[in-house]
Amino acid sequence: MGKRPPITNRVRSLREKHGQMSQAALGEAVGVTRHTIIAIEQGRYSPSLETSFRIARLFNVGLEDVFGWEGD
Amino acid sequence: MSFREKSAWVMGAIMLVTGVWYAQLVAAAPQAPVIGLLIPYVLPVIVLSIIAQAVLAFLSPREANARADERERIVMDRAGHWSGIVLGLGVIAAISMYIGGWSATLLVHAIVGALIVAQLAEYLFQVFLFRRTI
Numbered sequence: 661m662g663k664r665p666p667i668t669n670r671v672r673s674l675r676e677k678h679g680q681m682s683q684a685a686l687g688e689a690v691g692v693t694r695h696t697i698i699a700i701e702q703g704r705y706s707p708s709l710e711t712s713f714r715i716a717r718l719f720n721v722g723l724e725d726v727f728g729w730e731g732d
Numbered sequence: 733m734s735f736r737e738k739s740a741w742v743m744g745a746i747m748l749v750t751g752v753w754y755a756q757l758v759a760a761a762p763q764a765p766v767i768g769l770l771i772p773y774v775l776p777v778i779v780l781s782i783i784a785q786a787v788l789a790f791l792s793p794r795e796a797n798a799r800a801d802e803r804e805r806i807v808m809d810r811a812g813h814w815s816g817i818v819l820g821l822g823v824i825a826a827i828s829m830y831i832g833g834w835s836a837t838l839l840v841h842a843i844v845g846a847l848i849v850a851q852l853a854e855y856l857f858q859v860f861l862f863r864r865t866i
């Protein structure tokens with residue numbers, strides 16, 4: 661609890677590459693709130709596998725193009 | 733601040749204020765019939781909660797109607813789990829005091845007090861977890 665998960669992500673850069681998609685729009689598209697997208701982008705929350713797939717599929721990339729393990 | 737965090741702040745404040753009010757009622761008449769003290773406590777809690785939730789929903793209608801997402805559900809589940817521990821400890825304390833010589837009336841008030849404290853703790857845990865995230 662409170663420890664940052666060792667998972668990195670490129671959600672913010674992917675979102676910006678996709679026409680500066682807003683956090684709210686991304687959240688709505690994948691079924692979470694804007695605050696959850698903010699927490700994911702800040703690395704404070706690791707989304708569920710389902711939400712991770714939804715994000716990757718929305719951006720037409722693989723799961724590992726969005727998420728990575730810290731240090732890899 | 734998300735709708736659910738705002739709601740937790742507001743409901744926590746209501747529980748705190750009405751909890752202090754209940755403690756004052758009990759302190760003023762510790763052996764009065766329980767129902768006579770519960771009604772003046774429960775009614776304001778219900779009315780204030782309805783007003784607070786209506787105002788919050790009016791200010792953020794979309795968020796108010798949306799289902800909790802996965803992170804919010806985890807926060808609420810964990811806060812509920814921790815507050816259950818608070819409630820358990822409160823009930824054990826109340827029973828201990830009853831065994832130690834408190835009247836049955838005071839036992840009921842102590843258990844109601846444990847419920848109030850546990851509910852307040854749940855909202856505080858929610859705020860803590862929403863701010864810290866999971």
